[in-house]
Amino acid sequence: MSRIRQTSDLLADGREIVYFDDPGTPARERRADSRALDPRPQTPTMRFDALSAEWVTVATARQGRVHLPPAEFDPLAPQSPTNPSEIPDDYDVAVFENRSPSFGPGTAADDQPALAVEAPIALGAARPAIGRCEVVCFSPDHAGSFGTQSTLRARTVVEAWAERTRALSAVPGIAQVFPFENRGVEIGVTLHHPHGQIYGYPYVPQRIRRICQSVEAYGQGLFADLLDSEATGPRVLIAGEHFTAFVPFAARWPVEVQLMAHRHVPDLAETTDAERDELAVLTLRIARALDALYDAPLPYIAGWLQAPVGRHRDDVRLTWQVTSPRRAADKLKFLAGSEAAMGAWVADISPEDGAARLRDAIAKADEARPVEPLATTGAADA
Structure with a gap:
């Protein structure tokens, strides 16, 4: 732009x-x-x-x-x-x-x-x-x-x-x-x-190293196959032209969202203007939906999973991941013995239930404060 x-x-x-x-x-x-x-x-x-x-x-x-x-x-x-x-x-x-x-x-x-x-x-x-x-x-x-x-x-x-x-x-x-x-x-x-x-x-931090190891074990079609398996399932939140948002099959956190690119793009620097335009809209809709889940703003961590610099560029596909420890309006998930000491996760909310709650929150947020498309703001050059 x-x-x-x-x-x-x-x-x-x-x-x-x-x-x-x-x-x-x-x-x-x-x-x-x-x-x-x-x-x-x-x-x-x-x-x-x-x-x-x-x-x-x-x-x-x-x-x-x-x-x-x-x-x-x-x-x-x-x-x-x-x-x-x-x-x-x-x-x-x-x-x-x-x-x-x-x-x-x-x-x-x-x-x-x-x-x-x-x-x-x-x-x-x-x-x-x-x-x-x-x-x-x-x-x-x-x-x-x-x-x-x-x-x-x-x-x-x-x-x-x-x-x-x-x-x-x-x-x-x-x-x-x-x-x-x-x-x-x-x-x-x-x-x-x-x-x-x-x-x-x-x-390269452990999270990305593990993804690279999984791709090596499965093959370079891992991200494409994963996205295909989620695209028609019960955990899809928003399906755009360039990105799809979903709750992962094995979500760990009470609130967890992944927004994954449809084509293989290793990082944000390699995205097109059209992809960046859509990211502005979809990330904003999801962020507003997070605050519509409860009566108070949702605590969360939102980060971009990207390929390492100069290596594994064909292995890791650009994904925006959002996680929150809030499992109820007045309860947080704490990383206690199993998660903190052993890295063995126990989920308190099923991913399917989490996806249903988030779809309701997206609809609520879209109605309360619709995200204007960039075309109506005059921001897009195309």
């Missing part, structure tokens, strides 16, 4: 900030960041767990990050004379490097080679946690979430996800790009401002 303008600048401590302007937003010069900031923290350390073959990042600088500040000191609002926030100027969507990152600011270009996709089985192995962590602000408003945005704004957010996936995939040492949104204090969010994050990992 050529009318989504993208401009870059640097914050006072050298971190990059990228503005994405909605179509129709006038071009103007951005204010510079005039704050006096402390130097950026040292790159954290990763330690290797030889029993699980997983890397664990020890990022102690994150202990001091801002925790649920009042609206007048919102660090993601545009800067004002009384609020020296992280974003110097007004904006539509803004993406900037996290001040307290789990990975980075060091990259492989500094003094470390890229980490191999396969983790070594070694006792006491440790490496700098190179990579990149970014914050994605969906709106300058203090309150809300992705689901409260307009269709036009959702399309700008999709563009930001796609373009930052492209940019981070080119950063030396990054092996996996993961855009996601944490929503709700039950999930552990520290800021109420509508925002998400993007992690550029120096390794």
